[in-house]
Amino acid sequence: MIDIEDAARLVDEAAVKATAIHQLTTVDAFSVHDAYRIQRMSIDRRVQRGERRIGIKLGFTSRAKMMQMGVSDLIWGWLTDAMLEDDGGNVSLGRFIHPRVEPEVCFLTRRTIDRPLTALEAKDYLEAVAPAMEIIDSRYQDFRFTLEDVVADNCSSAGLVVGNWAQNFDGLGNAGVIMRVDGMDVQIGSTAAILGHPVRAVVEASRLASESETALPAGSLIMAGAATSAHPLVPGSHVQVLVSGVGEVDITTCV
Ligand code: OOG
């Protein structure tokens, strides 16, 4: 039997020290349910250190991501204020192990979400949408994991960059997405890749949060999941994510 507290300490310390660890499942098999308990406890450790929960992220909402990582279930994890990086800012890669960047959209909620929402209802709960990047950084060696491992590791959450908020949701169902590194397009896709429409990520977020008896307060961020595969981040690059009709976001990486 896996020791939940021990496992939470392992993933948390790996993140703090930016040092990869073995997959937890190679030592002890555990359920997805236990994986979420480990995740919750690892976030509690962050909160005890002074970090603040600012929202949640969904993972594997697109086929491109499922295929890249070989995992086919929707997952969710927590975002904290310590993960936020400035739009247009410099991001030091020193705090990461083997970071990758993903093009995403981020929602801002305007009402408490405390029950499963339908797609029709979801828009009423949203204040705004922004182009975004997620920096993922699996705490596992070689960025390899099972579904249970990645959930326990807070779904590889490590950083996020949120662009300017837009109140217009028109066209969001099929907006062109480009991820550009040093002027070269490295990923091209559409927001339609995200569960058919990114607002469905909000529907799924409401379902998953309710299942775990968690209410998302107004003002929470919801990262909808990557529209394309992730791209490795190296120092000295200029990374842009452009979402047609929504806007763009960029960072410059350094050591
Ligand atoms: C897990 C996180 C997946 C997404 O947007 O699909 C994710 C990983 O690939 O390490 O953030």
Ligand code: MG
């Ligand atoms: Mg992501």
